[in-house]
Amino acid sequence: MKSRLRLMRQxxxxxxxxxxxxxxxxxxxxxxxxxxxxxxxxxxxxxSGPLPVRKQVIQTTLxxxxxxxxxxxxxxxTFAMWHHLMLxxxxxxxxxxxxxxxxxxxxxxxxxxxxxxxxxxxxxxxVYVTGHFGNFEVGGYTMGVMGVGTLTIARRLDxxxxxxxxxxxxxxxxxxxxxxxxxxxxxxxxxxEGGMLSLLGDQxxxxxxxxxxxxxxxxxxxxxxxxxxxxxSAPMLSVYTRRVDGKPMQFESGxxxxxxxxxxxxxxxxxxxxxxxxxxxxESMIDLAPEQYWWLHRRWRKPPEKIARRLAKKRExxxxxxxxxxxxxxxxx
Numbered sequence: 001m002k003s004r005l006r007l008m009r010q011x012x013x014x015x016x017x018x019x020x021x022x023x024x025x026x027x028x029x030x031x032x033x034x035x036x037x038x039x040x041x042x043x044x045x046x047x048s049g050p051l052p053v054r055k056q057v058i059q060t061t062l063x064x065x066x067x068x069x070x071x072x073x074x075x076x077x078t079f080a081m082w083h084h085l086m087l088x089x090x091x092x093x094x095x096x097x098x099x100x101x102x103x104x105x106x107x108x109x110x111x112x113x114x115x116x117x118x119x120x121x122x123x124x125x126x127v128y129v130t131g132h133f134g135n136f137e138v139g140g141y142t143m144g145v146m147g148v149g150t151l152t153i154a155r156r157l158d159x160x161x162x163x164x165x166x167x168x169x170x171x172x173x174x175x176x177x178x179x180x181x182x183x184x185x186x187x188x189x190x191x192x193e194g195g196m197l198s199l200l201g202d203q204x205x206x207x208x209x210x211x212x213x214x215x216x217x218x219x220x221x222x223x224x225x226x227x228x229x230x231x232x233s234a235p236m237l238s239v240y241t242r243r244v245d246g247k248p249m250q251f252e253s254g255x256x257x258x259x260x261x262x263x264x265x266x267x268x269x270x271x272x273x274x275x276x277x278x279x280x281x282x283e284s285m286i287d288l289a290p291e292q293y294w295w296l297h298r299r300w301r302k303p304p305e306k307i308a309r310r311l312a313k314k315r316e317x318x319x320x321x322x323x324x325x326x327x328x329x330x331x332x333x
Contacts, residue, residue: 014158014159017161028093029097040086047082058296061297062295080291081295084291091137095138096172104146107249108251111252112256113255115258124235127196127228127236127237131200134251134285134292136240138251139240141169149175149195153180153199154179155180187228188232197228197234201225201279202282204219205220210226214299215286218307229274230270230274233261236261237258238255238256238284241254242288242289243289257284
C-alpha cells in the first residue's frame, strides 16, 4: 500500500513539474530574442550568486582544469556558463518555431561543410562525436531540418512526461533516439546499413571505463564510442555547434577533425588511440569558447589508484619527451 501511494505521489509530482516546464517554455517561445537574452542574464546572476546551484561541483572542476585561474575570473566564467545554459534552453524552445528549412541560413553557418557533406552523402556508415559544449541540441535539430537523419544514444529522463517531450523535440526532424541500455544491437544494425550515429563523448563511464586524460585531468570514457567506429570501419568525425557573436540563435556548426579506420590512420587503430583522439578534439572545442562548456557536469572523478599511477607515469614521460624536443630545437636553432 505504501509503495503504491509513493508511486502515485511521484507521478503527481512529475506531472506538476512537467506542467511548470511547459508553462515556462511557452512563455519563452513568445519572447523576442533580446528579451530572452536579458532574462537569461538575470537568471545566470542568481544561479551564480545569491542562490548558487552546484557551486561546489563547479568550483572543484574549475580548480582542477584551471588551477591558476584567479577567483574573479572563476566567478566570471561561472556566470558566463550559466548564461549559456539558460540561453541554450531558450534556443531549444525557439528552434521549434523559428528555425526552418527556408531560413536556417540566417541562424547557422558551417565550417568544414564540404567534408561533412562528403561523409553524410556516402554509402559508408559514420560516427559523429561532440560533447556537452555549445548548443548540441540545436546542432542535432539543424541536421534534421536539412534532411540528415541520425541515430542518437541518450539516457532516459526519470520524469516520463519530460522525457517524452524532449524526445519529441529531438526526433521532430528525423533524429532517431535509442536508450543507452541495451542499445548495442540497434546501433550495430544501423551502422551496418550505412547509417550515421551521433554521440556525446564526455559521459562518465565509471571505474571500469577506459581512463585517459581530458583537459589534463583523468576521466573515464565509454569504450563503445571507439568500438562502434572500429567494428563498422566507420569514419569518426569530431563536430560542434557553438553560439557566435554573443547573439542568441546565431550558431557555427563545424568539423574539427576526422579519423577513418579504413585508411590505417595512427589515431584509429585501437580503442585506446581513438578514445584519446576524440578527447583531444573535445579539448579543442572547449578552447573555442570555454564558457559554453558544462562545468557543472561531473566529468572528472577520482580514478582507481592503479590507474592513477599509470596515468601519472604516462604524463611524466610525455613531459620528458616534450622537454627533450624543446631542447633539441633550441640547439638546432
